[in-house]
Amino acid sequence: MKTKELQQNLSELNLLQQRISIFSSQKQQLELSLSEIKASLSEVKKTKGKVFSMVGTVLLEKSAKEIIPELNKQKTELSTHLDTISVQDEKFRKKSEKIQKSISESLKDGKSN
Numbered sequence: 001m002k003t004k005e006l007q008q009n010l011s012e013l014n015l016l017q018q019r020i021s022i023f024s025s026q027k028q029q030l031e032l033s034l035s036e037i038k039a040s041l042s043e044v045k046k047t048k049g050k051v052f053s054m055v056g057t058v059l060l061e062k063s064a065k066e067i068i069p070e071l072n073k074q075k076t077e078l079s080t081h082l083d084t085i086s087v088q089d090e091k092f093r094k095k096s097e098k099i100q101k102s103i104s105e106s107l108k109d110g111k112s113n
Contacts (some may be wrong), residue, residue, distance in 0.1 A: 016096040030082040056075040
């Protein structure tokens with residue numbers, strides 16, 4: 001592998017690692033949000049009376065029957081987003097591993113001119 005190719009691979013690897021880091025942060029945030037939604041959904045299902053929903057900076061009183069579909073929709077949307085990010089994350093990780101292997105083999109062979 002020529003020096004120019006090696007530099008390009010190193011740059012691409014660096015970019016991929018940055019993207020992987022961003023995806024990891026996003027995944028953690030989505031997993032936390034999903035966990036909160038699931039907990040809220042569980043509590044709302046147990047409730048027999050009124051519940052409160054946060055809309056912006058205002059709390060609105062609503063029935064559990066109104067809030068459950070909203071929470072289910074949020075849960076579905078978060079799950080879909082999490083799945084999409086997980087697929088992209090895996091794709092970038094595999095590509096990163098492939099480039100790392102290529103760089104390692106090139107350096108091991110001593111062919112970087």
